[in-house]
Amino acid sequence: MQRFEGYRALVTGAGSGIGAAVARRLAAEGAAVLVTDVDADRAEEVAAGISADGGTAAGFGCDVSEPESVASAVGAVVERFGGLDTLVNNAYAGNPETVLLEDSREDEWLGAFDVTLHGAYRCCRAAMPHLAAAGGRGAIVNIGSVNGEQDFGGHAYSAAKAALAGLTRTLAVDSAERGVRVNLVAPGTVDTPSWKGRPQALVRAAGHYPLGRVGRPEDIAAAVAFLASADAGWITGVTLPVDGGVLIGNLAMRRDLGPDRD
Numbered sequence: 026m027q028r029f030e031g032y033r034a035l036v037t038g039a040g041s042g043i044g045a046a047v048a049r050r051l052a053a054e055g056a057a058v059l060v061t062d063v064d065a066d067r068a069e070e071v072a073a074g075i076s077a078d079g080g081t082a083a084g085f086g087c088d089v090s091e092p093e094s095v096a097s098a099v100g101a102v103v104e105r106f107g108g109l110d111t112l113v114n115n116a117y118a119g120n121p122e123t124v125l126l127e128d129s130r131e132d133e134w135l136g137a138f139d140v141t142l143h144g145a146y147r148c149c150r151a152a153m154p155h156l157a158a159a160g161g162r163g164a165i166v167n168i169g170s171v172n173g174e175q176d177f178g179g180h181a182y183s184a185a186k187a188a189l190a191g192l193t194r195t196l197a198v199d200s201a202e203r204g205v206r207v208n209l210v211a212p213g214t215v216d217t218p219s220w221k222g223r224p225q226a227l228v229r230a231a232g233h234y235p236l237g238r239v240g241r242p243e244d245i246a247a248a249v250a251f252l253a254s255a256d257a258g259w260i261t262g263v264t265l266p267v268d269g270g271v272l273i274g275n276l277a278m279r280r281d282l283g284p285d286r287d
């Protein structure tokens with residue numbers, strides 16, 4: 026059964042990594058997907074790949090830091106595909122690395138919030154009337170991070186992701202009676218172009234995950250598809266960690282306290 030037959034979806038930051046995997050997964054399950062990214066060429070490339078695989082997709086340049094650009098993207102999905110059922114807020118900006126707070130730059134702090142948090146707000150605001158008109162199947166899935174739940178470094182990035190979880194909850198209650206569910210997926214470390222040039226960091230990270238590896242974009246896409254689908258019809262406002270178990274324990278301490286260490 027195709028869970029998204031007849032659905033219309035918009036994914037932000039979908040020219041790469043997790044966003045591209047989400048777009049491919051929704052399309053593979055029957056959705057018509059507007060693949061958007063600030064890099065329009067990459068969005069077009071991902072959309073072309075989906076079409077070549079027999080799916081329905083179109084690429085569209087959208088910078089979530091620009092309200093007009095967001096309005097155009099929402100207008101485009103409605104015009105091309107006849108409505109909007111699923112919004113996935115995936116675009117982010119900012120360096121997840123930690124610098125001393127006194128060495129941080131205000132423009133970088135504001136820039137991280139402008140894309141990661143305010144971008145999602147702009148997309149939700151523009152999409153909501155269409156999602157509310159989707160006959161009870163409207164859904165938003167925000168992409169957060171384990172950084173929004175626990176300290177893994179990165180002040181602005183972590184604060185913006187925590188705030189996104191807060192927006193997820195308030196919006197979930199607000200839009201429930203309009204038939205729109207709002208949830209958040211919090212990925213752990215995922216092997217995407219974000220980590221380009223740091224293969225050893227990914228290898229080291231894997232050792233901290235109870236499930237023994239870092240994530241793949243497809244791991245996150247599967248969870249996003251679940252929360253967007255009717256299978257999650259009675260789930261709203263939650264943060265779903267998709268993190269190989271990293272949030273539920275402290276593997277380093279457990280190893281350190283093992284009997285072989287005495």
Ligand SMILES: NC(=O)c1ccc[n+]([C@@H]2O[C@H](COP(=O)([O-])OP(=O)(O)OC[C@H]3O[C@@H](n4cnc5c(N)ncnc54)[C@H](O)[C@@H]3O)[C@@H](O)[C@H]2O)c1
Nearest residue numbers: 038041042043063088089115116117170212214215217219
């Ligand atoms: N990779 C990880 O380890 C990891 C872990 C936790 C959470 N996440 C989250 O997953 C999401 C995707 O991350 P990824 O690793 O796939 O990143 P990525 O760098 O592979 O892709 C991010 C995409 O966002 C686009 N983008 C940047 N600014 C934009 C803007 N203003 N408007 C629209 N698009 C913009 C980029 O062009 C890029 O295509 C992000 O929200 C990130 O915070 C990633």
